Amino acid sequence: MFAKAVSHGLNGPGAALHAREAEIAAMLPASMPVPKFLGRIRWDDWEALIFDQAPGVNPQLPWGADELIRVLDTLAQLADQQPAGITSLLPALEVDLREDASGFARIMADEWIPADPWLAQNLEALHELAIEGIGALAGNQLVHTDLRSDNILLGEDGGVLLVDWPWASRGAAWYDALTVLVEARIFDPALDADAIASSHRIFASASSDALTGALAGLAAYYVDAARRPEVPGLPTLRSYHAKQATACVAWLKARLG
Known part of the structure; x- marks a missing residue:
């Protein structure tokens, strides 16, 4: 088994996320690429989640092409086999991310000037693009919403498991694939993510404008977050956030010419 536990007193937000993850994990069917959820234990102010042991390793960084496509294939399969009755119980992705996507507006309101001249000169236009892009994330598919390499396990049998689901939402399934490509570009800025996005079927329902807008929304969040004070306990x-911001902005520049 695999267990993880946090204390409400020591890790208030983390404990709340554990409680939320327990609700979601209990709804995910065995047919999904997720570890089997065995139960939730609460004692005193502690929250513990118990799962079947999930053999596997995180993808290597920088991402290898084979592992990247393997994960995108899994996301496409998940989009094809949506678990019935779950998404209606989840928050809407475009609503959950609207505040995050307003990062450029907060930057302008604070009169904070980014070090990147291109970014500084285009904040207003990028903000409008980000808000439009978040609207394009509406949908009825199950979305992990926080997918990156440390939430992915690759099995020796070729399988892929997706772990840590407290942020699960209802929206466009390709959003998870977009966040994976952004992370891949952190470690390999030369990665032709546009070629992958234009050819892999997980992005088939995403227009070019929708992808650009969603990427602008991610950039807005990470650029704004990276300038904030350090968070105690999370050094x-x-x-x-700064690495994600750099990757998002660089890809966004390339897409906008």
Whole structure:
């Protein structure tokens, strides 16, 4: 078995996320590429989640082409086999991400000037693009919403498991694939993510404008988050936000010419 536990007193937000994940994990059917959920234990102010042991390793960084396509294939299969009755119980992705996508508006309101001249000169237009892009994420498919390499396990049998589902939402399934490509570009800025997005079937329902707008929304969140003060107990969070911001903005520049 695999267990993870946090305390409401020591990790208030984390404990709330555990409680939310327990509700979602209990709804996910065995046919999905997820570890089997065995139960939730609560004692004193502790929350513990118990899963079947999930053999596998995280994808290597930088991402290898084979592992990247393997994960995108799994996401496409998941989109084809949506679990009935779950998505109606989840929050709408475009609603959940609207505040995140307003990061450029917060930057302008604070009169904070990004170091990147292109970014500084185009904040207003990028904000409008981000808000339009978030609207394009509406849908009725199950979305992990926080997918990256440390939430993915690759099995020796060729299977893929997706773990940590507290942010699950209802929206466009290709959003998860987009966040995976952004992470891949952090470690390989030369990765031709546009070629993958234009050829892999997980992106078949996404227009070019929708992808660009969603990418602008991600950039808005990460650029805004990276300038914030450090979070106690999470010393690497802001540097992670900065890396994501750099990857998003670079890809966004390329897409906008």
